[in-house]
Amino acid sequence: MTLERGRKTVLTDLELTVLxxxxxxxxxxxxxxxxxxxxxxxxxxRGSAGAIYPLVRRLEKSGHLEAREGRQGRRPRRTYALAATxxxxxxxxxxxxxxxxxxxxxxxxxxxxxxxxAVLDPAEQLAFVVDxxxxxxxxxxxxxxxVARYRRxxxxxxxxxxxxxxxxxxxxxxxxxxxxxxFSGS
Amino acid sequence: MTLERGRKTVLTDLELTVLxxxxxxxxxxxxxxxxxxxxxxxxxxRGSAGAIYPLVRRLEKSGHLEAREGRQGRRPRRTYALAATxxxxxxxxxxxxxxxxxxxxxxxxxxxxxxxxAVLDPAEQLAFVVDxxxxxxxxxxxxxxxVARYRRxxxxxxxxxxxxxxxxxxxxxxxxxxxxxxFSGS
DNA sequence: CCGCTCATGTAACTGGTTACATGATTTA
DNA sequence: TAAATCATGTAACCAGTTACATGAGCGG
Numbered sequence: 001m002t003l004e005r006g007r008k009t010v011l012t013d014l015e016l017t018v019l020x021x022x023x024x025x026x027x028x029x030x031x032x033x034x035x036x037x038x039x040x041x042x043x044x045x046r047g048s049a050g051a052i053y054p055l056v057r058r059l060e061k062s063g064h065l066e067a068r069e070g071r072q073g074r075r076p077r078r079t080y081a082l083a084a085t086x087x088x089x090x091x092x093x094x095x096x097x098x099x100x101x102x103x104x105x106x107x108x109x110x111x112x113x114x115x116x117x118a119v120l121d122p123a124e125q126l127a128f129v130v131d132x133x134x135x136x137x138x139x140x141x142x143x144x145x146x147v148a149r150y151r152r153x154x155x156x157x158x159x160x161x162x163x164x165x166x167x168x169x170x171x172x173x174x175x176x177x178x179x180x181x182x183f184s185g186s
Numbered sequence: 187m188t189l190e191r192g193r194k195t196v197l198t199d200l201e202l203t204v205l206x207x208x209x210x211x212x213x214x215x216x217x218x219x220x221x222x223x224x225x226x227x228x229x230x231x232r233g234s235a236g237a238i239y240p241l242v243r244r245l246e247k248s249g250h251l252e253a254r255e256g257r258q259g260r261r262p263r264r265t266y267a268l269a270a271t272x273x274x275x276x277x278x279x280x281x282x283x284x285x286x287x288x289x290x291x292x293x294x295x296x297x298x299x300x301x302x303x304a305v306l307d308p309a310e311q312l313a314f315v316v317d318x319x320x321x322x323x324x325x326x327x328x329x330x331x332x333v334a335r336y337r338r339x340x341x342x343x344x345x346x347x348x349x350x351x352x353x354x355x356x357x358x359x360x361x362x363x364x365x366x367x368x369f370s371g372s
Numbered sequence: 373c374c375g376c377t378c379a380t381g382t383a384a385c386t387g388g389t390t391a392c393a394t395g396a397t398t399t400a
Numbered sequence: 401t402a403a404a405t406c407a408t409g410t411a412a413c414c415a416g417t418t419a420c421a422t423g424a425g426c427g428g
Contacts, residue, residue, distance in 0.1 A: 215378085215379070215380090216379080216380075216381095217378060217379050217380075218378095218379095220379095221378090235379095235380075235381070235382090236381085236382075236383085239380065239381055239382090240381090240382090258378085258379090261378080261379070262379085262380085263378090263379075264379090264380080
């Protein structure tokens with residue numbers, strides 16, 4: 001049974017995110033997409049050139065994106081827009097049912113470490129919590145600024161999305177307070 | 187300048203997590219470590235054989251783990267314990283300062299999608315939120331059960347860690363309530 | 373004795389990363 | 401005019417995944 005290779009049925013989250021970005025920004029270059037990732041603290045992906053350029057080309061070949069050859073002076077400038085197929089894929093990504101994995105636990109380096117705090121003595125445990133709190137407070141400020149930035153830009157959906165990240169950081173901070181109380185109480 | 191290859195200076199989070207697990211469970215087999223990952227909903231890693239077995243061998247060769255050849259009947263059974271070097275690595279992982287990335291934003295498939303909800307019409311947006319809430323409630327129950335399980339097992343640190351995951355899921359649910367209000371209000 | 377779990381692995385693949393290379397355009 | 405940014409890519413690598421293969425021990 002010869003599987004047809006090279007034709008992917010399901011797009012990755014990164015690919016679908018790129019479709020969403022292109023839809024908002026169209027017509028835009030692969031570089032602009034890349035910047036959207038790397039210039040924002042809100043993204044899990046670094047948006048490296050080595051990821052974005054091949055990915056965008058793939059999406060073009062698969063018909064999800066439409067490319068247009070332009071130029072700026074004598075420099076070639078390839079801009080993209082969302083094709084009908086791409087819009088359909090984007091909608092299917094968002095429409096219920098979500099995959100089970102969507103609600104699954106998220107990776108948190110601080111929580112991951114906290115499983116093993118038994119190897120530290122009480123003073124060190126407290127130092128861990130204090131350091132983690134400091135870093136999360138900084139992250140919180142960043143995220144809040146990002147919400148404000150989106151709101152100023154009139155992108156209410158992104159502001160709403162980002163406020164989810166704010167909620168999560170607040171929850172992580174509240175949890176660290178629990179930890180601290182537990183450590184200093186015992 | 188010939189870089190010495192094959193000798194890694196920094197261990198990954200997965201490797202350090204394995205060190206932590208072995209420390210708790212020692213003497214234990216690679217299989218037991220694998221089960222710890224795959225049998226728990228609390229882990230980001232699937233703990234696949236293809237990841238764990240080579241990883242454990244690496245940690246043994248680098249001196250972080252000590253192996254002991256045993257048998258169960260006529261079946262060979264290789265058990266591991268944490269070496270002094272491994273304990274040191276584990277402590278350094280936990281001791282401040284944490285890396286900046288530790289506080290960084292986490293990947294959330296639901297939030298990632300929510301950036302692009304503008305492509306859906308209001309009824310579909312609501313359906314998205316309702317579906318996401320349903321799934322997160324299920325995840326919350328799972329996580330709470332996990333906390334209880336750890337607590338029953340007397341592993342207070344893991345219970346505490348897992349309660350961080352509970353906090354985060356609660357925050358995600360609260361955020362979805364915000365979203366829902368926003369969508370039905372406008 | 374059948375099927376499940378314990379136990380140990382390997383091979384091929386995947387989806388990203390870093391680092392590098394090139395050159396035009398804009399800005400200080 | 402030098403440095404930063406725009407713009408487009410490639411090559412090597414990396415840390416995981418899925419899927420497969422093998423076989424012993426154990427409970428119904």
